[in-house]
Amino acid sequence: MALTVVGSIAFDAVKTPFGERERMLGGAAVHFSLAASFFTEVRPVGPVGDDFGDEHIGLLESRGILTEDIERVEGGQSFFWRGHYDFDLNVAHTDDTQLGVFGEFEPKLSDAAKAADTLFLANIQPDLQRQVRAQCGAGFSGLDSMNLWIEIAKDSLLAAVGEVDCLVVNDAEIRMLTGESNLARAARAVMDMGPRAVVAKRGEYGAALFTSEPGTDTGDGGTFFALPGFPLEDVRDPTGAGDSFAGGFFGYLDGTGGDLDEANLRRAMGYGTVLASFNVEEFGTERVARLGREEIDERFEALRRMTQFEGLPARRD
Amino acid sequence: MALTVVGSIAFDAVKTPFGERERMLGGAAVHFSLAASFFTEVRPVGPVGDDFGDEHIGLLESRGILTEDIERVEGGQSFFWRGHYDFDLNVAHTDDTQLGVFGEFEPKLSDAAKAADTLFLANIQPDLQRQVRAQCGAGFSGLDSMNLWIEIAKDSLLAAVGEVDCLVVNDAEIRMLTGESNLARAARAVMDMGPRAVVAKRGEYGAALFTSEPGTDTGDGGTFFALPGFPLEDVRDPTGAGDSFAGGFFGYLDGTGGDLDEANLRRAMGYGTVLASFNVEEFGTERVARLGREEIDERFEALRRMTQFEGLPARRD
Numbered sequence: 001m002a003l004t005v006v007g008s009i010a011f012d013a014v015k016t017p018f019g020e021r022e023r024m025l026g027g028a029a030v031h032f033s034l035a036a037s038f039f040t041e042v043r044p045v046g047p048v049g050d051d052f053g054d055e056h057i058g059l060l061e062s063r064g065i066l067t068e069d070i071e072r073v074e075g076g077q078s079f080f081w082r083g084h085y086d087f088d089l090n091v092a093h094t095d096d097t098q099l100g101v102f103g104e105f106e107p108k109l110s111d112a113a114k115a116a117d118t119l120f121l122a123n124i125q126p127d128l129q130r131q132v133r134a135q136c137g138a139g140f141s142g143l144d145s146m147n148l149w150i151e152i153a154k155d156s157l158l159a160a161v162g163e164v165d166c167l168v169v170n171d172a173e174i175r176m177l178t179g180e181s182n183l184a185r186a187a188r189a190v191m192d193m194g195p196r197a198v199v200a201k202r203g204e205y206g207a208a209l210f211t212s213e214p215g216t217d218t219g220d221g222g223t224f225f226a227l228p229g230f231p232l233e234d235v236r237d238p239t240g241a242g243d244s245f246a247g248g249f250f251g252y253l254d255g256t257g258g259d260l261d262e263a264n265l266r267r268a269m270g271y272g273t274v275l276a277s278f279n280v281e282e283f284g285t286e287r288v289a290r291l292g293r294e295e296i297d298e299r300f301e302a303l304r305r306m307t308q309f310e311g312l313p314a315r316r317d
Numbered sequence: 318m319a320l321t322v323v324g325s326i327a328f329d330a331v332k333t334p335f336g337e338r339e340r341m342l343g344g345a346a347v348h349f350s351l352a353a354s355f356f357t358e359v360r361p362v363g364p365v366g367d368d369f370g371d372e373h374i375g376l377l378e379s380r381g382i383l384t385e386d387i388e389r390v391e392g393g394q395s396f397f398w399r400g401h402y403d404f405d406l407n408v409a410h411t412d413d414t415q416l417g418v419f420g421e422f423e424p425k426l427s428d429a430a431k432a433a434d435t436l437f438l439a440n441i442q443p444d445l446q447r448q449v450r451a452q453c454g455a456g457f458s459g460l461d462s463m464n465l466w467i468e469i470a471k472d473s474l475l476a477a478v479g480e481v482d483c484l485v486v487n488d489a490e491i492r493m494l495t496g497e498s499n500l501a502r503a504a505r506a507v508m509d510m511g512p513r514a515v516v517a518k519r520g521e522y523g524a525a526l527f528t529s530e531p532g533t534d535t536g537d538g539g540t541f542f543a544l545p546g547f548p549l550e551d552v553r554d555p556t557g558a559g560d561s562f563a564g565g566f567f568g569y570l571d572g573t574g575g576d577l578d579e580a581n582l583r584r585a586m587g588y589g590t591v592l593a594s595f596n597v598e599e600f601g602t603e604r605v606a607r608l609g610r611e612e613i614d615e616r617f618e619a620l621r622r623m624t625q626f627e628g629l630p631a632r633r634d
Contacts, residue, residue, distance in 0.1 A: 018497075033391060089497050181334075181404050183521070184548045204500070205522040224623050226545035228525060231501045266626050304626050306541050309583050 003254040004113045004130045005032045005247075006045045007122025007144075008053070008102060009070060010079035012284060018236040024284040028122035028144070031240035034288045035247025035275040037063040038296055039255030042247075043070040045100040045113050045132070069113050076101035089238050089280075090203040090215055097156050109135045114182060118142075118254040120246060121164065125149065126157040132245055133163050142166040142250055144242070146170060150176050160192040161177065168246050171200040171208070182211070188222070199249065199263065199272075203243050204229045208271050215261065217289035225266050229276035237283040241276040244288060248275030274299045320571040321430045322349045322564075323449045324439025324461075325360045325404050325419060327371070327388060327396035329601060335553040336402065339599040344396060345439035345461070346458065348557035351605045352564025352592040355570030355613055356378040359564075360432050362386040362449070364418040366393035376606060386430050393418035406521040406597075413473060424518040426452045435571040436460075438481065440488050442466065443474040450480050457575055459483040459567055461559070467493050479511040485563050487497050488517040488525070500512070501527070516566065516589075518559050521546045525592060528577065528584050547594035547620055558593040565592030591616045 010027030014020060018306045029044040036042040042257055043066040048056075050072070069093050077100035083092050119138035121129040123146050133141065141164040150173065157177070161167055167174070167190050171183055180186040187198040187210035201206045208226040249272035256264055274296055281287045327344030331337060337362040346361040354357040360383040365373075367389070374384050394417035400409050407539035408487050424445055431480055436455035438446040450458065458481040466474045467490060476496070482492075484507050488500055497503040515527045525543040564590035575580055591613055597602045 002548065019504075089498070181406070182550055183554060184550045188550075202522060205519060206543075208548075210548075224548045226523075226548075226624065228523075228543035228545075229539045229542075231527075233499055233501045233505075233526075235499060263626070271628060307624055307626070308623070309580070309587060309621050 001039055001043045001117045001257060002136050003036055003040050003046060003118040003253045004069075004109070004116035004120060004136060004138070005029050005036070005042060005250075006107060006129070007120075007124055008079045009030065009044060009046045009048050010081060011051070012084040012239060013080075013096075013285060014237055014239050015084040016089065016237050017085070019283060021283050022032050024057065024286075026081065026207065026240060028240075028243040030060070031058075031061065031243035031279065031288070032120060032122055032247035032250075034063055035272075035279070036251025036254070038291070039248070039251035039271070041066060042251060043069055043113055045107065045109060047071045047073050047076070047105050049073055049078040049101050053079050059285070063289070064097050066112075069110050070234075073101040073104075083239070085238065088304045089235055092239070093247065107132045107135070112143070117258055118250055120144075120250050121160070122243060122246070123149075124190040126160040129160045130156065130163065133160065140165050140253065140260065142167050142168050142246065144246060145173065145177075147173055149178060158193065161190065165193045165195055166197040166199065166248070168199040168242075169201065170242070171202050173279040174198065174200055183208070184224075184227065185221075190210075191222070192213065201245060203238075203241075206273060207245060207269060209265060211262070213264065222260055225269060227254050227261075227269055227273050227303065227307060230273055230299065231306075232277060232281065235280045238280045239284065241279050242278055245272040245276040245280035248272035270300050270303055273294070273303060293308060318434045318574060319358055319388075319429075319432065320353055320357050320359045320435045320437065320567060320613045321362060321426070321433035321453060322353070322359060322437040322439060322567075323424060323457070324349065324437075324441055325348050325396045326361060326363045326365050326562075327398060330397070330399040330413075330450045330558060331554055331556050331600060332455055333554050334402070336600065337471070337576065338600050341603075342376065343557060345557075347377070347558040347602065348560035348596065348605075349439055349564035349567075350377065350382045352561040352596070353378055353520065353568025353571070354382050355592075355608070356458050356565070356568035356588070358383060359568060360386055360430055362424065364388045364393070364422050366390055366418050367397040369395050371539035380606070381596070383429075386427050387561050390418040391419075394407055395538070399602060400497070400556070401530065402555065404607040406548060409556070421538065421601045425567065426535060430553060434575055435567055437461075437567050438477070439560060439563070440466075442479040443470050446477045447473065447480065452476065455541075457482050457570065457577065459485050459563065461485050461558070461563060462492055462494075463495060466590070475510065478507065482512055483514040483516065484512045485516040485559075486508050487559070488520065489514065493516055495619070500525070501541070504559075507558055518562060519546075520555075520558075523590060524562060524586060528579070540579055542579075542586060544586055544590050544620065544624060547590055547616065548623075550597065552597045558599065560590040560594050561596035562593040587617050587620055588613070590620060
């Protein structure tokens with residue numbers, strides 16, 4: 001199986017109560033790809049500038065990420081984001097955004113990128129998301145977005161949502177997109193547009209999955225599943241947590257043959273949660289870049305123990 | 318087993334986007350007692366005024382609640398709260414509070430109330446909580462509080478927290494009480510004061526349980542468990558949800574013989590979640606007052622299915 005992701009490949013400047021970095025590798029497609037790389041073959045698509053060096057390509061390739069579709073634009077600057085977080089790490093404050101080469105981006109997928117089994121459209125302008133979707137007939141596709149596009153490009157975003165299988169956004173954005181304050185109703189309204197699944201990201205509270213499959217759970221005939229964020233005593237930088245979640249989620253699904261059975265979707269939610277938790281332990285990509293599959297599986301197992309009612313393992317001394 | 322709860326027995330005026338009520342039975346001890354009544358013998362303690370009629374006593378007694386320790390103060394008025402909720406049902410706006418007979422409350426527990434196996438100190442002035450705690454040697458005790466007492470009576474509240482086994486408050490209040498923004502660290506700081514368990518209520522996001530028991534879960538040697546709020550398409554009035562959660566939680570623990578094993582604590586979290594979910598479906602006590610144990614167990618089972626990774630039941634057609 002193979003996974004294509006389209007989104008920002010960027011540099012970030014971030015300040016939190018626990019430190020700061022003036023310029024570090026970032027961007028949705030980078031965080032997504034690193035997280036997904038533990039589970040499948042992942043191919044990020046997007047433009048970078050001259051400032052994107054061989055060491056950045058090297059970092060991605062060291063994780064087995066396929067980098068041929070990262071397009072270096074001569075004379076251009078990479079996407080740049082500057083932001084900070086205060087006491088409440090759930091809220092990112094944007095101080096500067098420079099689109100750079102992303103301002104002129106006209107996605108044209110390579111044959112290899114088009115041939116992906118799974119496609120993820122990270123948070124970019126929804127017209128671009130639709131152009132990419134039209135080029136890639138992946139059997140399973142997902143989309144992230146943000147409040148900005150709901151405000152200034154809602155019609156295009158609604159069309160894009162209608163063309164994917166799974167929406168993955170913050171819960172406030174699901175409410176905003178549908179104008180429905182109740183999350184269960186809002187998720188159902190999204191599924192009425194086309195997607196068969198909706199993942200509501202909830203920051204430190206974790207994530208919830210709604211599907212329109214006949215299920216045993218909800219009043220409307222669908223299923224519901226939710227996981228808390230993994231409890232951590234040290235959270236240093238939440239930047240990219242949502243993208244790492246999506247990378248773990250779609251990466252695991254693609255890596256397990258695109259099995260969309262409810263049980264596999266729930267395991268994918270678990271791996272998304274685990275990858276997001278490693279992401280926030282250090283700045284930018286620092287923690288995930290040196291992560292190992294064994295650590296991931298250990299934390300997945302701990303998360304499973306933290307969320308089950310019965311059959312608890314013996315306590316340790 | 319027997320459970321004593323001390324707290325407000327009140328009338329509420331509430332307005333939400335889904336309706337309003339000018340005067341309905343409410344108060345923490347009422348919501349708590351109704352929820353706990355499905356699991357054990359519960360005895361609310363607190364003062365009411367002349368306005369508290371036989372029909373209100375009758376409603377409590379119809380659920381088997383022991384009402385002898387509800388003290389009617391001649392010439393007095395019952396505690397009264399007026400509030401409203403806007404689009405975001407997670408935020409209560411208080412418009413009026415009249416302490417009434419609660420302003421003169423000097424708790425003096427009856428022998429029956431003192432003999433309880435389990436004691437819950439609902440949200441009242443922390444000096445009063447300590448007076449009650451000193452009179453009741455219950456083997457398991459819990460305490461709720463609010464931001465007001467953290468602001469104006471912090472020392473007394475910290476002393477009260479140190480005298481109970483389990484703190485049950487909103488997650489923002491755990492942060493505020495400890496001055497620690499990270500919830501896992503904040504919960505540990507509370508447990509360092511005395512309690513062996515901390516329940517963080519999270520509104521629609523559910524609730525999280527931290528214990529200081531040696532566990533398999535967290536880095537600090539304790540255990541962590543979390544449940545989402547039960548997904549509902551119709552939420553009409555969140556007033557009393559936290560008290561219903563606590564009533565389900567402590568009621569279940571007392572009703573199962575005070576078994577504080579991790580698995581039983583987790584089931585208690587589940588019953589707390591279920592009772593809170595019924596509470597919010599209609600105004601005030603309306604839904605819980607006509608609830609049946611079978612409905613509770615059905616929803617508990619649904620919640621269990623919504624939160625487990627494996628062993629999912631067969632789907633329905």
